Amino acid sequence: MQIQIGLLGCGTVGAGVVSLVRRRADRVADMTGLRPVVKTILVRDTQKDRGVSFIDEQLTTSPEDILADDDIQIVVETIGGIEPAKTYILEALSRGKHVVTANKDLIALHGPEILQTAAANGVSVLFEAAVGGAIPLVGPLKENLTANEVTDLKGIINGTTNFILTQMTTRHIDFAEALQMAQDLGYAEADPSSDVDGLDAARKLVILASIAFHTEVHLSDVRVEGIRHITATDVRYADEAGYVIKLLAVGRDRDGELTLAVRPTLIPKNHPLAHVSDAYNALFVRGDAAGDLMFFGRGAGRMPTASAVVGDIIALVRNLKLGFVASSPNGSAGERKPVVEREDDVYKYYFRLTAADQPGVFAQVAHLFGEYRASMETVLQKRVEGDRAEIVIVTHDISSRLAREIAVHLSRSPQLAVEAVMPVEPVAE
Amino acid sequence: MQIQIGLLGCGTVGAGVVSLVRRRADRVADMTGLRPVVKTILVRDTQKDRGVSFIDEQLTTSPEDILADDDIQIVVETIGGIEPAKTYILEALSRGKHVVTANKDLIALHGPEILQTAAANGVSVLFEAAVGGAIPLVGPLKENLTANEVTDLKGIINGTTNFILTQMTTRHIDFAEALQMAQDLGYAEADPSSDVDGLDAARKLVILASIAFHTEVHLSDVRVEGIRHITATDVRYADEAGYVIKLLAVGRDRDGELTLAVRPTLIPKNHPLAHVSDAYNALFVRGDAAGDLMFFGRGAGRMPTASAVVGDIIALVRNLKLGFVASSPNGSAGERKPVVEREDDVYKYYFRLTAADQPGVFAQVAHLFGEYRASMETVLQKRVEGDRAEIVIVTHDISSRLAREIAVHLSRSPQLAVEAVMPVEPVAE
Structure with a gap:
């Protein structure tokens, strides 16, 4: 039949x-x-x-x-x-x-x-x-992992941005040039905003989070930041400090409170997600019984x-x-777990500033980080075109709130511009 | 209810x-x-x-x-x-x-x-x-990947041996000491043979291959080699040449002919499987539609x-x-795809020999590889205790048949002993 x-x-x-x-x-x-x-x-x-x-x-x-x-x-x-x-x-x-x-x-x-x-x-x-x-994600989350309380999702789930960031890393080219390559190869559309501004990844995170966390999730629940402002300089500084930059989708469920974000993140080179290149996708899942799992494969095509x-x-x-007709309900219809900004979560943070290359500017920056009790792991200072200098700082662990407050404070100084602030993913356990 | x-x-x-x-x-x-x-x-x-x-x-x-x-x-x-x-x-x-x-x-x-x-x-x-x-493998192979002709399975599917090899690599200790650690920590049993001789991995490969390749597979179809003979020396030489040693389970379906093996293998350090440490497991699956997939997580506990x-x-x-009672048949009952030794498959091969440290011995070895037209990528020679020398050779691609013939020929020489022969996994595409 x-x-x-x-x-x-x-x-x-x-x-x-x-x-x-x-x-x-x-x-x-x-x-x-x-x-x-x-x-x-x-x-x-x-x-x-x-x-x-x-x-x-x-x-x-x-x-x-x-x-x-x-x-x-x-x-x-x-x-x-x-x-x-x-x-x-x-x-x-x-x-x-x-x-x-x-x-x-x-x-x-x-x-x-x-x-x-x-x-x-x-x-x-x-x-x-x-x-x-091609990666089985919905199936495993809906079927095989149902015995788990899933607490964390973490993944590279947009192939276009991953291709662009991989090209920027391996060829030392800028965002615009890498985007052009992606468009020429058919990996990016003529209007690339849905991919490069993080919306495509956010939509996928909505789907994954609603299944994994057994709740209804809306697109507006996801804090989204794309990769347009990432420069070849950021990629190079990250590399020098031992990291690669990836657009990371992150979902967390802490005692029924969700945090959902898509944002450029520095990944340590020895972390499995650092090796997910080009148009490949990967998703980390942490369950209370299963522990850490990763799924990896081709995300499109x-x-x-x-x-x-x-x-x-x-x-x-x-x-x-087999005469089995209806799909099993998800048990999440109408249920809405609260979504919160977890500003107490701590990460290392990457800051890239440009400054007038004048005596005392660097001391001013160092002083401000000191005032906030944010100690620095890595500091790089380089002169760029003319009288401008670039200052890159990777902090030790600080809260998201503190990172935001420091960025606001720095950007008030007329001699400084905050070019990029990104969290750093911890080394995998 | x-x-x-x-x-x-x-x-x-x-x-x-x-x-x-x-x-x-x-x-x-x-x-x-x-x-x-x-x-x-x-x-x-x-x-x-x-x-x-x-x-x-x-x-x-x-x-x-x-x-x-x-x-x-x-x-x-x-x-x-x-x-x-x-x-x-x-x-x-x-x-x-x-x-x-x-x-x-x-x-x-x-x-x-x-x-x-x-x-x-x-x-x-x-x-x-x-x-x-904890890793969903049976489910994805039986359900999500059924649209694929799966051609390759490749994985680290025994946690005990992976723990032992990881300890040997990171602590520079020998097999016996690493095994003792695994036993002390409860990762290995008092009689460790099922794990260290590769049988446990072979049994798991039988299960995975029967599902992935839609056929009945028997334990006797798997060529099995364990890790007892791997020495700290092998691990160190592999490291110097850019590899880590893993016990790899490999299944291939080439136009309906199967090859199934569990054997120690050199994995390039930039290959995702090189980073699967301790008691973690990982499985690569290649499907004709899906391309390459990897599943990673805790293999026991x-x-x-x-x-x-x-x-x-x-x-x-x-x-x-939902009133759905019977599992779907696998369609493989009674079907048996032929199992073959694919001696024409080419790999780089790692050889470790010990030899009397006499003039001409190394020339003799080099001459023999030359006779077989097996060119060498890496050659290391070191004196060990007394008048013995250790010779390590990593060849360029040669067939499995040739590797076997060279090993037999070398072991005929009274001045030489063949201590280890292992294939080298190619760099991931």
Whole structure:
């Protein structure tokens, strides 16, 4: 027997899904007795070349050809963005179809509504591909790690910024040049803001945190800082002090209070996350029983993303075979853990200042750190163009509050400019 | 409503399971409406102190109190070893009970029989804890990565040997001393052979390979070499040449032909597996769609193992709630992919020889490598005690066959002894 699939959208990922479903159909049929088949594909232009030849699949420009087709049991959405994807998915769920989606924006912003619609209609929504590409993250957090109280998530979950930062580190180039490279290679979009300003990582953190911490999380709960202001100078100074700069997404649950942030962070070179390069992603998870875990792999790309989408399709086919229809509720609907700024958490902090290269300026800076009782681990001072000097300081552990207060105080001085302030990740235990 | 659990064995892991089930019962009840409760525990001695107080649980020395109790729907086995665990598990399955086990020996040796018995009785056997402790490996391979043709498994899956090799590397001590440390700390057993001779890793590889490669795998299919013969000298020479020595489990599927091995291997220091220290485990998986993935975490210990066992229990509770009873068949029953020695695969090879420190001996060795057209990347020669010299050679890529032939040829010389031959893992791409 066949399980008919309707595919909404046939861009990079969609075309990958079509070819991967064909490649694995025999095996799934051997395993389950059910053969997954893509029956109908919604596209904007039925004539466009997609690098896949459509022999058995019907191309259509009308969503009703999928949503109103009673033979189609699984709808796969790879359009991306909020609309019309959201309308189509809610419609598919209401008509009793299971949904697989790679759409992180939609799940991050409207996950609760979509999951509730699925539950109300006795069907499943699966979205492993929405976070971490090929890396199984949603599955392990939702299934294998449920015996844990997860206290920490920490990860590199945006491939574009990781590619840019890796290029800045290895080629000693500036942000603009690395961004251009990423755009030329297709790793960054013409308008790169969603990636480089940290929003994409924040959306993925929303999805991961809501599963790991069993609560509803909103995008506005995440403090977000991107990488536009990171310079080749920062990367070089970090390197000299023994660190690499990564855009880190961090989620913490301390006795039911959440802290969620995406921000550039200095990672010690001997930390496993320091070695996650280019378009790779990695997520650290700490559970009260499991201890520290790490998941690593390709976070994007046609076939890695298709791997996760088709993994979800096969899971649904197995469930259909076994007569198991609805996904298990997350237990988090409507529940909201409070989100707090944990200003007492201590980190080492990296400060980069520029100053007029005049006698006494450095003493003034040193004095101010001393006043705040913030001792320094590393100090670098270098003359840059003309009469400006650059001062880089890595402190010993200080609270986030103190780091903020010092930055405010420093920036009040007419002779100083605070160019960058970043926390330093502790050495892995 | 309660879901009653019978626990067979209450050692380190069993006691962890009891406390973790208690800790998570409320959450599972919130999520599913069903509360997991350990009802009865089979022990040899009901009076022994186990660091857990048993308030609601009934201790018994009679397996029938669990196996014949119709209220018990899930049986958890943490006895370990083959018998009586196997008899109890088969009996529980025949009586329609689901089984969760952490027993790698049993699953590696009798997995097919146990899975078939479960299928015949319409119940599930879950064994996430049998491989990699807290790290989700069985779940991702069985569920999330099913869209992939997995071609490579590569991992550090025995914590005891990894602890010993880490101590040898960081403390510059010999195998015997590091083993004693591991025994003193409870990481190695009084009779350490199962760990240090590679059998434990081989059993885990059997389990992983059978799932990843969709085939039946037997222990005799794995070529196994342990770490007893690794010396502090090997560790130091490897370090000087830029490598660390790890006991690596490797599984490959090349067009349906399998190669399975557990063996000490030199890992380049910039390879992610080089940084997996002490009792941590890590598994690399390469899939045709997903690309390279890595899973990392604690491979053993009371709570990490309990994390995996209780994760499986919660999965069963959810399934019971949803009326989903049997585990999905693996599709591999009775299927046997051929296992081959792939002697054409090329690696760099590490050779350590001892030789009489006489003129011409080194020239003789160099000449022999030249005859076999095996060029050398690194050569070290050092005098050791008395008139003996140690010669260490790391070759450029040569086939496994050639490495074997060279070793045989070298060992024919009365002036030479071949102390160690190990492959070198290529730099990660």
